[in-house]
Amino acid sequence: MDLRRTVDLAELGEAFAVFWQERHLCTLATARPGGPPHAVPVGATLDLETATARVITSGTSHKARLIGEDGALVSLCQVDGRRWSTLEGRAVLRTDPELVADAERRYAARYKPPRPNPSRVVVEIQVTRVLGNV
Template sequence: MPAGHRDTQSWPLSAEIEAFLAADGQGILTTLRPDGTLHSVPVSFTWDSEARLARVMTVGRSKKARNLSQAPGSRVSLCQRDNVSSWVTLEGTGTVSDDPERLADGARRYAERYGKDWLNPPGPAIIEIAVDRVMSRNV
């Protein structure tokens, strides 16, 4: 394993990783298309360490949401990096929901992390990633 690289399935995460995931930033979400190829897009997200859950606010018609709706329980990856050489990747099972309570909780967490309200466009959805693996470098 390269110097500074960690791969863990143990909890709790280090204070450094938690701080990195709480910092203002975006990630790259990777889902699988129905044909098995990768679909990667930049996203804003929140991390809930206690629940081991990453949340991405989106709309149900987005490709990322449709990919997960067409393959419930599929694996996804969410990677946040800084402008130098540090990164954290969260991996787990992704689900998409339009449940009003989940949407409200996700929007609240988004506002707390990013200091602004989520736009809440028509057809809102939330992607929840049940994280079971965390990889990092220089964090």
């Protein structure tokens, strides 16, 4: 798998697009030192045009520390009964206030306005692989 190449999410159809717009909690999995997974519940958004998933979090969170300055391979999964979807890709942390505000707007549109957090960052995932049953 070429981790620099994104996938064309439009090819996955309307049901896939709708599934990632509906309100579902997700699980973000990162790798701890030595390899065991660290999976936590998160709210996430997906930009179909750019194949970019976003998770807002505190810059001091364990998931943010595991991703670190160099980024990391992650998976983001959501499930609703028999329907499920996992997005894989490389995550990087974004701290730019404009990017954080954009991610907060996207989050508010899918879930609800997030509580204020002055140390918020964005986990930005460039999707390179999709698995699922949607």
